[in-house]
Amino acid sequence: MEWTNEMTMMMVDGVRETLFMTLLSTFFGYLLGLPMGVALAVTDKNGIRPNAVVYKILDVTANVVRSIPFLILLILIMPVTKLLVGRSYGTAATVVPLTVAAAPFIGRMIESSLNEVDRGVIEAAQSMGAGNMTIIMRVLLVEARTSILVGVTIALGTILGYSAMAGIVGGGGLGDIAMRYGYYRYEEEIMLVAVILLVVLVQIFQTLGMRMSVKLDRRQR
Amino acid sequence: MAGMIEVRNLSKTFVTKDANVEALQNINLSIQTGDIYGIIGMSGAGKSTLVRCLNFLERPTEGTVEIEGRDLSALSERELRAQRAEIAMIFQHFNLLMQKNVIDNICFPLLYAGVGKGMMSKKDARKRAEELLEIVGLTEKAKAYPSQLSGGQKQRVAIARALAANPKILLCDEATSALDPQTTQSILHLLKQINKDYGITIVIITHEMSVVREICSHVAIIGDGHLVEQGRVADIFSHPKTKEAKELIVRGRGEERRTLESHQKDLMKGKCCIRIVFSVNSSFEPVIANMVLRFGQPINILRADTKNVEGIARGEMILSLPDDVQMQEDMKAYLTERGLAVEEVDGYGVD
The missing domain is CATH 3.30.70.260 (ACT domain)
Structure with missing residues (x-):
């Protein structure tokens, strides 16, 4: 098989679309998941403002959404997607189900990051007369930032993996290319190139994320 | 005369699934302005719970705590937070923000908590923090992070942070228990000096009699949730009435002998x-x-x-x-x- 210019262009588009879906979904995912994770950690029975009802509601919501297979979720929320984006197919439309799938996952990671913060430091802030909002903004999120950044790295990788399934609804991206050429047309070279590009992207995210979290951590050295 | 801290008939019961744990029962304490008041007991005696009742980090199940005549249980959440800013606290494990440097740690109460919140500019807070660092003798460590400091240095930073909001009371929860004898001495010396220079009332929770003897004017002995004996340190040392007091004093002698020996060891270094x-x-x-x-x-x-x-x-x-x-x-x-x-x-x- 001859590698043509069009194929190169297709790969460039694929990378662009994958990055668009992954980065945008991660961004919106954190917009929803960060407050959710904070609320989970704060209302936990060992949190700074325990509230069993709020905790349970968030807890169950997170579990339900996380247990629905992504493909089913994608189809299930199509009406919502259409309402928000104007249509239920294409790259932009894929961002909606990706965000919905990512938010509770991100919420759980934020929750666990915040739960790692030393109780003693929180108690010290309370003894100084700090309110709950101050403790969240100035103690919890600051002390947990290394762990939160590691979470972002993991989230990017996972969402990139999900985005590959978006080909089903014509979402585009590298995953779509790999499926169309490799699975339906048996053109394995194209599939291989797309998969290698996916691996490279994940590798880049992982390396950058870990480097940043180590650089920002003041505990070692 | 009403004291700085008045504790009346205080009890604290923790409710757990299996049983109710009575951590403190019917405690009465009167701590006067300028006292260095030791609260001593074996581990598990309830002294850490008691000190947390003094700033309402733990709410007593029964009884009252009055600070300068104000009943803490009568305060709203906001008033209580303002009150807490006047009652500073230091801890066994220092509890500094690990991701912030020394200066930012000391600025925390000035910028974000208590009365100073929103009132002080970043520049003024830094200036005050630098003054405090000088008091605790760590000027050169302003930019260091807690992980780069020794235990004694971390406790000095914690003391500077505690002093930032000009508190009237300083609560010390086993503040020297994680430190070696020499460092303990220097921290106790610093606390004594703070008490003298600023007239801050200090409450010291400890299990070491040597700490009480070193700096406290008064002492209360807690055993198994009860206050068993209290009074001037000199009186309790010469005439301990209860079994608990005697036990702690005898144990204290052992501690003293060890520090004495290690001192002599230093003198003998280099001798054959x-x-x-x-x-x-x-x-x-x-x-x-x-x-x-x-x-x-x-x-x-x-x-x-x-x-x-x-x-x-x-x-x-x-x-x-x-x-x-x-x-x-x-x-x-x-x-x-x-x-x-x-x-x-x-x-x-x-x-």
């Missing part, structure tokens, strides 16, 4: 010391006295003891020899000749 062991037979001859007569040089007996080894009494001595190396060798040879086991030891003790 030997340990000799007498068996039963060699006890008949006055070996040491003869040696001194023979060489015409004084030697220093650092320690003498008899030990029962496998049912036989054995004498043991630690001697410090004169500085002259030739003389040292001659003396060792002299002792060995007389059938004594001679062994060079590092400094003072063997234990």
Whole structure:
């Protein structure tokens, strides 16, 4: 098989679309998941403002959404997607189900990051007369930032993996290319190139994320 | 006269699934302005719970806590937070923000908590933090992160942070328990100085009698959730009434002996010391006295003891020899000749 210019262009588009879906979904995912994770950690029975009802509601919501297979979720929320984006197919439309799938996952990671913060430091802030909002903004999120950044790295990788399934609804991206050429047309070279590009992207995210979290951590050295 | 801190009929019960744990029962305390008040007890006695009741980090189940005549339970959440800013606290494990440097840690109460919140500019807060760092003697560590500091230095930063909001009371929860004896001394010295210079009332929670004896004016002894004895430190030391008090004082002597010994060990560093062991037979001859007569040089007996080894009494001595190396060798040879086991030891003790 001859590698043509069009194929190169297709790969460039694929990378662009994958990055668009992954980065945008991660961004919106954190917009929803960060407050959710904070609320989970704060209302936990060992949190700074325990509230069993709020905790349970968030807890169950997170579990339900996380247990629905992504493909089913994608189809299930199509009406919502259409309402928000104007249509239920294409790259932009894929961002909606990706965000919905990512938010509770991100919420759980934020929750666990915040739960790692030393109780003693929180108690010290309370003894100084700090309110709950101050403790969240100035103690919890600051002390947990290394762990939160590691979470972002993991989230990017996972969402990139999900985005590959978006080909089903014509979402585009590298995953779509790999499926169309490799699975339906048996053109394995194209599939291989797309998969290698996916691996490279994940590798880049992982390396950058870990480097940043180590650089920002003041505990070692 | 109402004191700085008045605790009346305070009880605290923790409700758990299996049982109700009565951590504190019917505690009455009166702490006056400018006191350094020790609260001592074995671990699990409830003293940490008691100190947390003084700033309502734990709410008492029964009874009241009054700070300068204000009943804490009558305050709203906001008023309570403002009140807490006047009651600073330091901890066993320092509890500094690990991701912030020393200056930012000290600025925290000035910028984000209590009365100063939103009132102080970042620049003013930094200036105040630098003054505080000077008080605790850590000016050169302003930019360091807590992980780069020793335990004693971390506690100094915590003390600077505690002083930032000009508190009237400083609560110390086992503040020296994670520190070695020398560092403990220097931290206690600093606390004493703060008490003297700023008139801050200090409450010290500890399980070490040596801490109480070192700096406290008054002491309360907590045993198993009850206040068993309280009064001036000097009185309790000379006339302990309860079993708990006596126990703590006896334990305190052990602590004192250890610090004394380690002090002597430092003095003896660089001196040539030997340990000799007498068996039963060699006890008949006055070996040491003869040696001194023979060489015409004084030697220093650092320690003498008899030990029962496998049912036989054995004498043991630690001697410090004169500085002259030739003389040292001659003396060792002299002792060995007389059938004594001679062994060079590092400094003072063997234990």
